[in-house]
Amino acid sequence: MIDILIVEDNKELADVLCDFLRAEQYTVSIAQNAEKGLALYEKYGARLVVLDLMLPGKDGYYVLEKVRGGSNTPVLIVSAKTAKDDKLTGLDLGADDYIEKPYDIDIMLAKIRGIFKRRYSLDELIDGNLRINKSNRTIIKGDTEMEMTGKEFELLTLLIENRGRTLSKEYLFNTIWGSDSDSEQQTLTVHIKRLREKIEKDPKKPQKIVTVWGVGYKYL
Amino acid sequence: MIDILIVEDNKELADVLCDFLRAEQYTVSIAQNAEKGLALYEKYGARLVVLDLMLPGKDGYYVLEKVRGGSNTPVLIVSAKTAKDDKLTGLDLGADDYIEKPYDIDIMLAKIRGIFKRRYSLDELIDGNLRINKSNRTIIKGDTEMEMTGKEFELLTLLIENRGRTLSKEYLFNTIWGSDSDSEQQTLTVHIKRLREKIEKDPKKPQKIVTVWGVGYKYL
DNA sequence: GAGAAAGATTAAAAAATCATGACAAATATA
DNA sequence: TATATTTGTCATGATTTTTTAATCTTTCTC
Numbered sequence: 001m002i003d004i005l006i007v008e009d010n011k012e013l014a015d016v017l018c019d020f021l022r023a024e025q026y027t028v029s030i031a032q033n034a035e036k037g038l039a040l041y042e043k044y045g046a047r048l049v050v051l052d053l054m055l056p057g058k059d060g061y062y063v064l065e066k067v068r069g070g071s072n073t074p075v076l077i078v079s080a081k082t083a084k085d086d087k088l089t090g091l092d093l094g095a096d097d098y099i100e101k102p103y104d105i106d107i108m109l110a111k112i113r114g115i116f117k118r119r120y121s122l123d124e125l126i127d128g129n130l131r132i133n134k135s136n137r138t139i140i141k142g143d144t145e146m147e148m149t150g151k152e153f154e155l156l157t158l159l160i161e162n163r164g165r166t167l168s169k170e171y172l173f174n175t176i177w178g179s180d181s182d183s184e185q186q187t188l189t190v191h192i193k194r195l196r197e198k199i200e201k202d203p204k205k206p207q208k209i210v211t212v213w214g215v216g217y218k219y220l
Numbered sequence: 221m222i223d224i225l226i227v228e229d230n231k232e233l234a235d236v237l238c239d240f241l242r243a244e245q246y247t248v249s250i251a252q253n254a255e256k257g258l259a260l261y262e263k264y265g266a267r268l269v270v271l272d273l274m275l276p277g278k279d280g281y282y283v284l285e286k287v288r289g290g291s292n293t294p295v296l297i298v299s300a301k302t303a304k305d306d307k308l309t310g311l312d313l314g315a316d317d318y319i320e321k322p323y324d325i326d327i328m329l330a331k332i333r334g335i336f337k338r339r340y341s342l343d344e345l346i347d348g349n350l351r352i353n354k355s356n357r358t359i360i361k362g363d364t365e366m367e368m369t370g371k372e373f374e375l376l377t378l379l380i381e382n383r384g385r386t387l388s389k390e391y392l393f394n395t396i397w398g399s400d401s402d403s404e405q406q407t408l409t410v411h412i413k414r415l416r417e418k419i420e421k422d423p424k425k426p427q428k429i430v431t432v433w434g435v436g437y438k439y440l
Numbered sequence: 441g442a443g444a445a446a447g448a449t450t451a452a453a454a455a456a457t458c459a460t461g462a463c464a465a466a467t468a469t470a
Numbered sequence: 471t472a473t474a475t476t477t478g479t480c481a482t483g484a485t486t487t488t489t490t491a492a493t494c495t496t497t498c499t500c
Contacts, residue, residue, distance in 0.1 A: 074338075095334075096334070096338060097317060114315070114316070135385050135386070136384055136385050136386055136438070137386040137432055137435060137438075149433065149434075149486080149487055149488080150433060150434035150435065150487075150488095151487080151488070152487095183488080183489065183490090184489075184490075184491095186447095186489085186490075186491085187488070187489055187490080189446095189447060189448065189449090190448090190449085190450095190488085190489075190490090191488085192447095192448090193447095193448060193449065193450095196448095211446095211447070211448090213446070213447080213496095213497065213498080214445090214446070214497095214498090369475080369476055369477080370476080370477095371476080371477070372476095403477085403478060403479090404478075404479070404480095406478085406479075406480085407477075407478050407479075409457095409458060409459070409460095410459090410460085410477085410478075410479085411477085411478095412458095412459090413458095413459065413460070413461095416459095424459095431457095431458070431459095433456095433457070433458085433485095433486065433487070434456080434457070434486095434487080
């Protein structure tokens, strides 16, 4: 599943937007015409389609209809036309929003963030490397979802929420297991180890989950 | 519950909009300042807040924060300001959309219809594979209608409405059976199993209704 | 550098959770 | 009422996660 599918024939414009979006950790694909856009959409699916209405060949409405006809995928329309009718048709067809060309990149990004927030209620934690979605309980590294067990998920989330801060083993243990737990603190190190295997490039030399000797761990 | 709460100090403008909306069968209330708006909102609730940012006394941001802080209620911002920053702040605070004053009433109505359509009238739920029609309680897979029992229908609908999000077993159970039900949560897993047999290609390896260990299930 | 303490690693046992099938109970339908 | 359908319960086995425990490695202190 692609995060954002940009259907736009102006390659330069699409590339700029793409760069900004990737910097925000979205996975992005670009299609330069309606057919290619639909093909990508049907093959991979997308969480948001950013759709230029003016396209060579089949125009944007074609894509809009197909996308909205078969799903609830949000669509953000980009339109150079300023005629009122165009906006109306787009909105009536179920587009989530529209923006006029030329657009301000900051506003575009805000709109996109807004759509994601509303639609996927992205209760997200992001750190260059990982994207943690608490409500979906997913962790995405690059563009692949990682399998995490319950304890692993809680532990990683706790660490990342306190990024840069050292958390003592007692604190980690009490927060996740509860201070009245029967388990041994030893189990914490085992979980840390498993986490490292999943998220570190070289688990032998952890760069993310760092040991603070005699105290605990911190996430960098 | 009010359908649409208009917070707008220009009484004439608000009345015009109100008339149009009532003609479309929405129930509408008007508040002429932030405090009254919030009071109405807190007393009755609203399905959409149409919010002017420039208000006498406390401004629109105050309302926006309060409304979005405690709910997912959509907010449509009306702003006479054209400064880019205002739009951004509104969108970042979680407004669903904004429109500039003076606005065209048709576009305003289209935006409002769009918000309602996306947010509430999800009468038809579609996901590439299945088409669910809530009003006739039918589920169509490909081009054949599937037989679903009441509980199965509710469960599947709930899952699909929250597609991608993990729903805990408690939540699923309480939502469908009610928190005061005598049944065992165990019965949920049985229903999940029956659903899988109906909608999964290979019920042994569920691709759609996925279990999230120790938590619940999610629909993909 | 030796020894002690803390942490890492590994494999296997233990515990928790889920899936399943068969059947009973409840409910709807004829 | 009889029958069919739906829903709930339970026991069992399978699967996944978590914990334990034994051993190895690293770091710190003297």
